Amino acid sequence: MxxxxxxxxxxxxxxxxxxxxxxxxxxxxxxxxxxxxxxxxxxxxxxxxxxxxxxxxxxxxxxxxxxxxxxxxxxxxxxxxxxxxxxxxxxxxxxxxxxxxxxxxxxxxxxxxxxxxxxxxxxxxxxxxxxxxxxxxxxxxxxxxxxxxxxxxxxxxxxxxVGLSAAPAGNGTAGPVAATAPAPADASAIAALTTAFAAARKPILAVGLGAAHARVGDKVAALAERFGLPVVLTPMAKGLIAEDHPSYAGVLFHALSDLVGRTHAEADLVVAIGYDPVEFNFEGWMRDGLAVASIDVEPVDIDTAKHPVAADVVGDIGASLDALLALDAAPKDWDMAAVAARTAELFARLSPDSNRFGPCAALDVLRDVLPADGIMTCDVGAHTHLIGQKWPTPATGTQIMSNGWSSMGFGLPAAIAAKLCRPDTSVCTVVGDGGFLMTVGELATAVREKLPIVILVFTDNDLALIRIKQEKKDNPIYGTPVRAEGTIGGPSLFGVPVVTVADPDALRAALVDAFAADGPVIVEALLDSREYDGLVLHKDKP
The missing domain is CATH 3.40.50.970 (Thiamin diphosphate (ThDP)-binding fold, Pyr/PP domains)
Structure with missing residues (x-):
C-alpha cells in the first residue's frame, strides 16, 4: 500500500x-x-x-x-x-x-x-x-x-x-486471519490415553471450553453413546451436548453442583476434553486420588500430588478423540438410568417456586419467548449460577457468559456486540440490578446504533451471592443491598423504554412486545432473591 x-x-x-x-x-x-x-x-x-x-x-x-x-x-x-x-x-x-x-x-x-x-x-x-x-x-x-x-x-x-498515524506506511498489510492448526498428539500420549480408557470401568467425560473451540461436540456425543458414559460440562461449554441427551449429567460449579457431584464421585477416571481450569480447577470438584486423562491443546494443569495423570494428550483434540472412538471395546459399567434420574432431579429442583416470583420462573418465561436460535448473554451474579445449570442451550454461542474472568457489567455490552454481529438474530441479556448499574451507560450505545435488543433486569435490590455468604457465616447483611427498595427508576433510561413486571404472565406479555420492538427495550422483573438460597453455592465434592 x-x-x-x-x-x-x-x-x-x-x-x-x-x-x-x-x-x-x-x-x-x-x-x-x-x-x-x-x-x-x-x-x-x-x-x-x-x-x-x-x-x-x-x-x-x-x-x-x-x-x-x-x-x-x-x-x-x-x-x-x-x-x-x-x-x-x-x-x-x-x-x-x-x-x-x-x-x-x-x-x-x-x-x-x-x-x-x-x-x-x-x-x-x-x-x-x-x-x-x-x-x-x-x-x-x-x-x-x-x-x-x-x-x-x-x-x-x-x-x-502518537504522531505515527500520518506517517507513510510500509508496503506490507495484513489479510484474512488463520489460526495455527494444532499438530497431532504424540503417539505415546495417545497410547497412554487408550490404555487408561480401556482399563477404566467408569470413566466420565468432563468437557470444557477448548472442546467448543475445537468444534468436537459430535465426537463427544458419539464417544458417550458408544461406551455409555456420562458427560459433565464447564459453564462456558454449554451447548456442546444437549440437555436432553441421555449422557448429559449437568454443569460443574453452578447451581446444585452437589447433585452433579453424585455422578462424578462414582468415576474411576476423568477424561478431560478441552477442559480449561480457568473456569474451575480440577481439584475443586474431583475427589482426591481420582486420575485424569487430558485431551487438550495445552498440557494439563492439575495438582499431581492429589490426582495422577494417566495421560496428557496435547494436540489436535478431534484427532485424539478419533483414537478413542476407534477402540474395539464394550460399553462401560455406568448405570445410565441412574445418571438420567439424577439429571431429572436436578432440573426438577430448578423448577419455579410456586410461592414466589423468582429467577427460575423468569428464566423459564424467557426461554419460552426467545427463539431457539436466539442469543442470550448474561451478567455475573447469582443468576449466572442458575443460567449455567438451568438454561437449555441448543448450540454453543447461543448463551454467552463470562466465567474465566467473571466481571460484573459484562451482560449489556455483550448483547450489543452480539446484535451487531448477528443482526438477524433475536438477542437479549439477563442482568442483575447490581451488574446493570456498572455499564448502564451503554444503553446510549444501543440507542445510537438502533439495536433491537431486550434487556431483562432481575431487580431484587440484593447482591445475592455475597448476601448468602454473609448469612452462612451468621454475619449481618451489610453492604449488599443495591438500594433500600424500589426499581431501577423511571419509564425510560437513556431513551430506552422500561416496562416493570411482577409476575410471570406480565413478564411474558412484556417480553413478546419487547422482541417485536424496533429498538432496545428494558423489561424489569421484580423478583424474590430468596429463591437463590437453596440453589446456589453448594459443595461440588460430596
Missing part, C-alpha cells in the same frame, strides 16, 4: 482480516484512524460510553466471528478502563486486538500527563503486547491476529505511538 498512511493501512488491514467494528472512545491521537474508518467501506467505528464496555464488545465479536474483536483506548485512564475487558478476553479465551495510544519515543522516559507504561500494563493481561512501527505494520498485525486466534484464543495489545 505504497502512498498510504499508517492510519489508512491499519484500518484497511483490519477490514481485510474480517473485522467489521472497532469499539472505543476516541482521543486526539485517534483522529486520523477515525477518518480512515469513516472512509473505508466494510468497517465502522462504534462509539461506546466507556472503554470497559468497548472491550467487552470486542470480546464477544471475537467469540462469535472467530476474527479478533478490536477496541481502542487512549493514554492512562482510557487504557486502564479498557484493561477490564482485555483481561476478560484473555481468561475467557476470546480473540481480541486492543489498541491504545502510546507516547512518542522521546516522551516515554519523561513525566507526562496521563503517561504510564502501556506495555507493562497489558503484558500480564494479554497473550502478547507490542508497539506499532510504520515499516512493519502488516507483519505486526498479522502476528498479533495469529496469536489472538491460535491455541487458547485471547487478547493481544498494540500500542500506537
Amino acid at each position: 505504497t502512498g498510504t498512511t499508517v492510519a489508512q493501512a491499519l484500518v484497511t488491514s483490519l477490514r481485510d482480516m474480517g473485522v467489521r467494528h472497532v469499539f472505543g472512545v476516541p482521543s486526539g491521537g485517534w483522529v486520523d484512524y477515525m477518518e480512515a474508518l469513516r472512509t473505508t467501506d466494510g468497517i465502522d467505528f462504534v462509539l461506546t460510553s466507556h472503554e470497559g464496555g468497548a472491550s467487552f464488545m470486542a470480546d464477544v465479536c471475537g467469540r462469535l466471528t472467530g476474527v479478533p474483536g478490536v477496541c481502542f483506548g487512549t493514554f492512562g485512564p482510557g487504557a486502564t478502563n479498557l484493561s477490564t475487558g482485555v483481561g476478560g478476553a484473555l481468561l475467557d479465551r476470546s480473540p481480541m486486538i486492543a489498541l491504545t495510544d502510546e507516547m512518542p519515543e522521546a516522551l516515554r522516559s519523561r513525566t507526562v500527563q496521563m503517561g504510564i507504561d502501556h506495555q507493562a500494563l497489558f503484558r500480564p493481561i494479554t497473550k502478547w503486547t507490542t508497539r506499532l512501527e510504520a515499516d512493519s505494520l502488516g507483519e505486526t498485525l498479522a502476528e498479533a491476529a495469529g496469536i489472538a486466534v491460535s491455541g487458547r484464543p485471547g487478547s493481544v495489545h498494540i500500542g500506537l505511538p
Whole structure:
C-alpha cells in the first residue's frame, strides 16, 4: 500500500482480516484512524460510553466471528478502563486486538500527563503486547491476529505511538486471519490415553471450553453413546451436548453442583476434553486420588500430588478423540438410568417456586419467548449460577457468559456486540440490578446504533451471592443491598423504554412486545432473591 498512511493501512488491514467494528472512545491521537474508518467501506467505528464496555464488545465479536474483536483506548485512564475487558478476553479465551495510544519515543522516559507504561500494563493481561512501527505494520498485525486466534484464543495489545498515524506506511498489510492448526498428539500420549480408557470401568467425560473451540461436540456425543458414559460440562461449554441427551449429567460449579457431584464421585477416571481450569480447577470438584486423562491443546494443569495423570494428550483434540472412538471395546459399567434420574432431579429442583416470583420462573418465561436460535448473554451474579445449570442451550454461542474472568457489567455490552454481529438474530441479556448499574451507560450505545435488543433486569435490590455468604457465616447483611427498595427508576433510561413486571404472565406479555420492538427495550422483573438460597453455592465434592 505504497502512498498510504499508517492510519489508512491499519484500518484497511483490519477490514481485510474480517473485522467489521472497532469499539472505543476516541482521543486526539485517534483522529486520523477515525477518518480512515469513516472512509473505508466494510468497517465502522462504534462509539461506546466507556472503554470497559468497548472491550467487552470486542470480546464477544471475537467469540462469535472467530476474527479478533478490536477496541481502542487512549493514554492512562482510557487504557486502564479498557484493561477490564482485555483481561476478560484473555481468561475467557476470546480473540481480541486492543489498541491504545502510546507516547512518542522521546516522551516515554519523561513525566507526562496521563503517561504510564502501556506495555507493562497489558503484558500480564494479554497473550502478547507490542508497539506499532510504520515499516512493519502488516507483519505486526498479522502476528498479533495469529496469536489472538491460535491455541487458547485471547487478547493481544498494540500500542500506537502518537504522531505515527500520518506517517507513510510500509508496503506490507495484513489479510484474512488463520489460526495455527494444532499438530497431532504424540503417539505415546495417545497410547497412554487408550490404555487408561480401556482399563477404566467408569470413566466420565468432563468437557470444557477448548472442546467448543475445537468444534468436537459430535465426537463427544458419539464417544458417550458408544461406551455409555456420562458427560459433565464447564459453564462456558454449554451447548456442546444437549440437555436432553441421555449422557448429559449437568454443569460443574453452578447451581446444585452437589447433585452433579453424585455422578462424578462414582468415576474411576476423568477424561478431560478441552477442559480449561480457568473456569474451575480440577481439584475443586474431583475427589482426591481420582486420575485424569487430558485431551487438550495445552498440557494439563492439575495438582499431581492429589490426582495422577494417566495421560496428557496435547494436540489436535478431534484427532485424539478419533483414537478413542476407534477402540474395539464394550460399553462401560455406568448405570445410565441412574445418571438420567439424577439429571431429572436436578432440573426438577430448578423448577419455579410456586410461592414466589423468582429467577427460575423468569428464566423459564424467557426461554419460552426467545427463539431457539436466539442469543442470550448474561451478567455475573447469582443468576449466572442458575443460567449455567438451568438454561437449555441448543448450540454453543447461543448463551454467552463470562466465567474465566467473571466481571460484573459484562451482560449489556455483550448483547450489543452480539446484535451487531448477528443482526438477524433475536438477542437479549439477563442482568442483575447490581451488574446493570456498572455499564448502564451503554444503553446510549444501543440507542445510537438502533439495536433491537431486550434487556431483562432481575431487580431484587440484593447482591445475592455475597448476601448468602454473609448469612452462612451468621454475619449481618451489610453492604449488599443495591438500594433500600424500589426499581431501577423511571419509564425510560437513556431513551430506552422500561416496562416493570411482577409476575410471570406480565413478564411474558412484556417480553413478546419487547422482541417485536424496533429498538432496545428494558423489561424489569421484580423478583424474590430468596429463591437463590437453596440453589446456589453448594459443595461440588460430596
